[in-house]
Amino acid sequence: AKRQGKSSFAHFTPEMSEVSHERLQMESRMRRALELHEFELYFQPIVDTATGEVSAAEALLRWNNPVMGMVMPDRFIPLAEETGLIISIGAWVLEEACHAATRWKDITGQDIGISVNVSPRQFRDSGFTKTVMQALSNSNLAPDLLELEITERLLLDNSIETAEILRELDREGIRLSVDDFGTGYSALSYLKSYPFDTLKIDKTFIHDVTKTPGGASLVCAIINMAHSLGLTIIAEGVEEESQTHFLKQEGCDLSQGYFYSRPLPADDFTVWLKAHLPK
Ligand code: C2E
Ligand code: CA
Ligand code: CA
Ligand code: CA
Secondary structure: OHHHHHHHHHOOOHHHHHHHHHHHHOOOOHHHHHOOOHHHHHHHEHHHHHHHOOEEEEEEEEEEEOOOOEHHHHHHHHHHHOOEEEEEEHHHHHHHHHHHHHHHHHHOOHEEEEEEEEHHHHHOOOOOOHHHHHHHHHHHOOHHHHEEEEEEEHHHHHHHHHHHHHHHHHOOOOOEEEEEEEOOOOOOOOHHOOOOEEEEEEEEHHHHHOHHHHHHHHHHHHHHHHHHHHOOOEEEEOHHHHHHHHHHHOOOOOOOOOOOOOOOHHHHHHHHHHOOOOO
C-alpha cells in the first residue's frame, strides 16, 4: 500500500494540477454566483399525455457566468454538492420556482404545478423542511402544487431520517416523486413504504420504447406497476411522435421532453403556457 501511495505521487502530472486548479476556480466563482445573480431557472413543460395540455413544469437550473458562459447543471451540481453550496443554491431554486408557479396562477387563473430537483446533500441538511415551507409561504403557493423530485440514490441508505423527512413533507401536502426511475439499482420495496406520489421513468427507457420489443414491455410493466400502487407516471425524454402514440396507448399519465418543448427561460415559458392551457 505504501508503494502505491508513492507511485500515485510520482504520477502526479501538470495536467492533474490544472484540473484541480480549474475546480478551485469554479468553486470560488460558484461561491459568488448567488449574490451576483448568475443563476437562472429554465422551465420545461410536463403535459397530459392524452390531451397535450399543460399540467406542470420542471425547474431546471442554469448558471450564466461571464467567463464560462452558460454552464449546464451536470457540470456544476456535483461540485455544488461536494462543497455544500447546493444547500444555499437549492434554497434559491425553491424560492424562485414557487414564485414562478404563483405568477403562472396569477396570469392564467389555472393551477400549474412546479417540480423541483432536490439533491441528497440538500435533502439531508437539517434545515431542509423549513426551507421548503418558507418558500411556500413566501410565495403563497398551495403545497400540492409543489413536487419535489428525489432520486433513488437517496433511498439507498435506508435511514430512518430519510423516511421521517419524506413523511413530514407528505403530511404538509407537498408532492414527492422518484426521479430517473429504474436507474438507481435499488429494491422496489421502497415504493410502498415511502409516501411517493409520482414516478418519472428515466429517458433511457423511453428511448428504447420504439427501438426494441423488450424496451416496450419494460415501460408497460413500469406503468402498470405504478398505477397498481396508485402512483402517477411521467415519461421523461419524449422526443418522437411515435413515442407519444405508444405512451398514450399504454395510459402513461404525463409526458415531458423535447417533442413538446425544450426547457425555456421564464418569459418564453409564459408564452408557451398561454398557448397550451387546459380548456
Ligand atoms: P433531470 O432531473 O433528469 O432533468 C431532465 C434533464 O433532461 C434536463 O437536463 C433536461 O433538459 C433534459 N431533457 C428534457 N427533455 C429531454 C429530451 O427529450 N431528451 C433529452 N435527451 N434530454 C431531455 P438539464 O437541464 O441539463 O439537467 C440535468 C440534471 O441536472 C437534471 O436531470 C438534474 O438531475 C440536475 N438539475 C437540474 N436543475 C437542478 C436543480 O435545481 N437542483 C438540483 N439538485 N439538480 C438539478
Ligand atoms: Ca428531475
Ligand atoms: Ca403525498
Ligand atoms: Ca430525470
